[in-house]
Amino acid sequence: MKYKLVALDVDGTLLNGNGVLTQKTINAVNKAYHSGVEVVISTGRSLQQTRPILDELEIEGILVSHNGATTIKTDSKDIIYEFSYDIQEVAEIIKYCRVHGIQFSVCTAFDFYVEQINEYQIELFEKFNLNPIIHKDLLTLTDKVMKFTVDDQERVDGWRDIKLKQLRKTSDGFFQDIIHPNAHKASALEQVLYKLKIDRSEIIAIGDFYNDLEMLEFAGLGIAMGNAPEDLKEKADVVTTSNNEDGVFHALEEYLF
Numbered sequence: 001m002k003y004k005l006v007a008l009d010v011d012g013t014l015l016n017g018n019g020v021l022t023q024k025t026i027n028a029v030n031k032a033y034h035s036g037v038e039v040v041i042s043t044g045r046s047l048q049q050t051r052p053i054l055d056e057l058e059i060e061g062i063l064v065s066h067n068g069a070t071t072i073k074t075d076s077k078d079i080i081y082e083f084s085y086d087i088q089e090v091a092e093i094i095k096y097c098r099v100h101g102i103q104f105s106v107c108t109a110f111d112f113y114v115e116q117i118n119e120y121q122i123e124l125f126e127k128f129n130l131n132p133i134i135h136k137d138l139l140t141l142t143d144k145v146m147k148f149t150v151d152d153q154e155r156v157d158g159w160r161d162i163k164l165k166q167l168r169k170t171s172d173g174f175f176q177d178i179i180h181p182n183a184h185k186a187s188a189l190e191q192v193l194y195k196l197k198i199d200r201s202e203i204i205a206i207g208d209f210y211n212d213l214e215m216l217e218f219a220g221l222g223i224a225m226g227n228a229p230e231d232l233k234e235k236a237d238v239v240t241t242s243n244n245e246d247g248v249f250h251a252l253e254e255y256l257f
Contacts, residue, residue: 003256005196005203006032007064007189007215008248010043010053012208013225016243021056024249032252033059040064040192042185042205042215044177046107047072049129067170067211068188069146069179070109079109081191083183084144089167090178091139096159097150106138107147113138120153148178170211186214206251208232208243223251 008014008029016022033039041050042064050063051074060075071080087094087106097104103121106113113135114121125132135141150159152174160172170177185207193200205212205219208228216222216236224236225247233239240251 001201001220003037003202003204003220004198005038005040005193006252006256007040007042007185007203007205007219009185009207009209009212009215010041010045010050012227012243013206013212014041014053014243014248017227021053022246022249024246026057028249028252029057029059032256033057033061035257037256038062038196038198040189042189042207042212043067044211045128046070046112046130047074047077047110048112048131050074052129062192064185064188064192066107066146067177067179067183068185069107069183071188071191072109077110080195081188082109082144082146083180083187084109084146085167085180087139087141087145087148089164090145090148092162093148093150093159093164093178094139096162100156100158101154102156102159103151103153105132105149105151106135106141106145107149108141108143109146111143113141121151146179146183150174150176150178184214185212186218189215189218204251204255206240206248221255223255 039059040062044067046065063072063074069083112130112132114132155174167178168181201220203219204221205215206223208225222236224233224239226242240247
C-alpha cells in the first residue's frame with residue numbers, strides 16, 4: 001500500500017518524555033514531507049502552541065488542533081473545518097465557577113482566554129506555550145468556542161453535575177475539556193481527506209493516548225506508540241517503540257518508506 005497522508009499526534013508521540021523532538025524524528029517527518037506525503041499534525045494543542053514544533057520540523061500544511069475541533073492551514077491560517085459552539089452553551093458552568101472561584105478558560109480557533117489567572121496557571125501556561133488573554137466577561141465573547149476547560153484545582157466540585165445538552169466532556173475528572181460532540185481527530189481527518197481526495201485506506205495515523213483512538217481506528221494503518229496504554233495498543237493495527245525510543249522514526253521507516 002502506498003500511503004499518501006500521515007497523521008501524527010504531538011505529546012507522547014512526536015515529543016519524547018522530555019518534550020523534545022529528537023533528530024531521528026525530525027529527519028523522518030521531513031523525509032515524508034519532502035517525498036510528497038501529506039503530513040498532518042493532529043493534536044490537542046492550538047496553532048500557537050504547535051508553531052514551534054512545525055518550525056523545528058520545517059513543515060507547513062494542515063493542522064488538526066484542539067483534538068479535532070479546528071482544522072487549519074498552517075501557513076495562511078485559513079480554517080478548513082471546525083466543530084464549534086456558542087459560549088452561552090456553557091453559561092451555567094461559567095456562572096457557577098465564578099461564584100466558587102474555580103478556574104476556567106476558553107479556546108477559540110486562534111486565541112486563549114481567561115477571566116483571572118493565578119501563579120499555578122502562569123507556570124502551567126508558560127510550560128505549554130500558552131499566551132492567555134484576560135477577558136473581563138467571557139459570556140460576551142462573540143467568537144465561536146472550540147474548547148472550554150475547567151481546572152478545579154481545589155476539588156470544589158458541583159459544576160460536574162451541571163447538564164450539557166449538546167456538548168461532550170472529555171473526562172469525569174476535576175480537569176475537563178468541554179467540546180462539540182462531533183469534535184475528535186477522526187472527524188477532522190475525514191474533512192481533510194474529502195478536501196484532498198484521499199481515501200482513508202491511504203493514511204497512517206500514529207498516537208499514544210485515548211484522544212487518538214478514533215484516529216487510529218479510522219486510518220488505513222493505525223499505529224500505537226509503545227508508551228500507549230495496553231488497551232489502546234490492542235485496538236491499533238500495529239505497535240511501534242515508545243516516544244523515548246524514536247517510535248515515530250521506526251514506524252515511518254517500516255511502513256512508509
